[in-house]
Amino acid sequence: QVQMKETGPGLVQTTQTLSVTCTVSGFSLTSYGVHWVRQAPGKGLEWMGIIWGDGSTNYNSALKSRLSISRDTSKSQVFLTMNSLQTDDTAVYYCAERDFDFWGPGTMVTVSS
Amino acid sequence: DIVMTQGALPNPVPSGESVSITCRSSKSLLYSDGKTYLNWYLQRPGQSPQLLIYWMSTRASGVSDRFSGSGSGTDFTLKISGVEAEDVGVYYCQQGLEFPFTFGSGTKLEIK
Numbered sequence: 223q224v225q226m227k228e229t230g231p232g233l234v235q236t237t238q239t240l241s242v243t244c245t246v247s248g249f250s251l252t253s254y255g256v257h258w259v260r261q262a263p264g265k266g267l268e269w270m271g272i273i274w275g276d277g278s279t280n281y282n283s284a285l286k287s288r289l290s291i292s293r294d295t296s297k298s299q300v301f302l303t304m305n306s307l308q309t310d311d312t313a314v315y316y317c318a319e320r321d322f323d324f325w326g327p328g329t330m331v332t333v334s335s
Numbered sequence: 336d337i338v339m340t341q342g343a344l345p346n347p348v349p350s351g352e353s354v355s356i357t358c359r360s361s362k363s364l365l366y367s368d369g370k371t372y373l374n375w376y377l378q379r380p381g382q383s384p385q386l387l388i389y390w391m392s393t394r395a396s397g398v399s400d401r402f403s404g405s406g407s408g409t410d411f412t413l414k415i416s417g418v419e420a421e422d423v424g425v426y427y428c429q430q431g432l433e434f435p436f437t438f439g440s441g442t443k444l445e446i447k
Contacts, residue, residue, distance in 0.1 A: 257436075259384075267376075267384065267427055269436040282435040283336075316383055322374060322429075323395060325383040 224248035226256075226317050230329035240307055242329060244300040244317030251275065251293055255320035256300045258291060260313040261328070268313075272320070273300055307333045337362045337430050341439035347447035348418055356413045356442045358428035363408030364391070372431040375404055375413045378441075379424040388413065389431075418446055 230242040244256060251273075258270040271281040273291045281289050290303045300317060314328040342357035358373070365371045371391040376384040386395040388404035391411060401416045415422055425441040 266440050267378075267429070267438040269429075269438065280434045284435070318384075321389070322376075322384075322386045325385075328383055 224319060224324040226319065226324055226326035228315055228317055228326045228329040230315060230331050232330065233332050233334060234307055236308055236333055236335045238307055239303060239305040240311065240331060240333075242302040242315050242331070244302070244326060246298050246300070246317075246319075249319065251295045251298060251300065256291075256293075257318045257320070257322070258300075258302045259316045259318055259325075261316070262310070262313045265313075270302070275320075309333050309335065336435055337364075337433065337437050339428055339430055339437050339439035341426075341428060341442045344442055344444055346443065346445040348444065349447045350419065351417050353414065353416045354418055354444070356415075356426050356428075356444075358406075358411040358413070358439050360409050360411070360430055362432070364430050364432045365408040366432060371406070371408065373404070373406065373411050374429045374431060375402075376427045376429065377422070377424050378427065379421075382424075384427065387426075415444075418444065420446055422446065 225247045253275050255272050255274040257272045271291050273279050288305050293300045312333045314330050316328045318325045338361040340359045364373050373391045375388040378384045392404040403414045425443050427441050428439040
């Protein structure tokens with residue numbers, strides 16, 4: 223069955239770079255895309271971007287200058303990298319399968335000065 | 336960006352009552368393929384969002400038939416027939432027509 227799990231650093235300093243990994247099983251990254259969605263504490267959902275099965279990407283324009291999504295298909299992993307972090311980037315970061323049928327449990331990232 | 340606006344519920348809702356959650360988009364979500372790219376999710380407390388409805392009215396796998404979606408190109412409704420304790424949480428609509436995908440601000444359901 224499909225499983226997805228995010229792993230992140232927990233705490234990051236302001237101005238630093240965030241790296242979060244999504245490890246998937248039960249489907250191939252070359253066939254299905256993976257989204258990144260984040261949720262600030264007590265707030266709603268924000269779509270960040272997607273890496274498609276062919277490796278192409280689409281990003282939220284509000285984040286595009288700071289955001290990169292990549293993958294390692296041999297390890298079934300998708301990577302989110304975001305630079306110049308600020309305190310308002312504090313959020314739970316989720317990865318989700320292309321059709322939003324499956325989501326990981328999320329990883330909480332706190333950005334602190 | 337397409338703006339998604341959700342209505343509120345008169346919480347708490349008595350168990351067994353039926354409720355409708357509304358969502359409006361700033362642009363028609365009806366695509367040339369005939370599909371309307373509107374999803375509904377439930378996020379239970381402390382959990383990840385769960386897909387309930389896609390293409391405005393198609394239930395996701397394993398979702399109870401108490402949940403139904405309807406609407407037009409810009410106005411949408413999620414109906415829950417006979418709310419139960421397990422339905423508690425925040426409901427989100429989301430458009431999948433164009434990037435960036437956008438979500439509504441959420442509608443909280445509490446049960447009496």
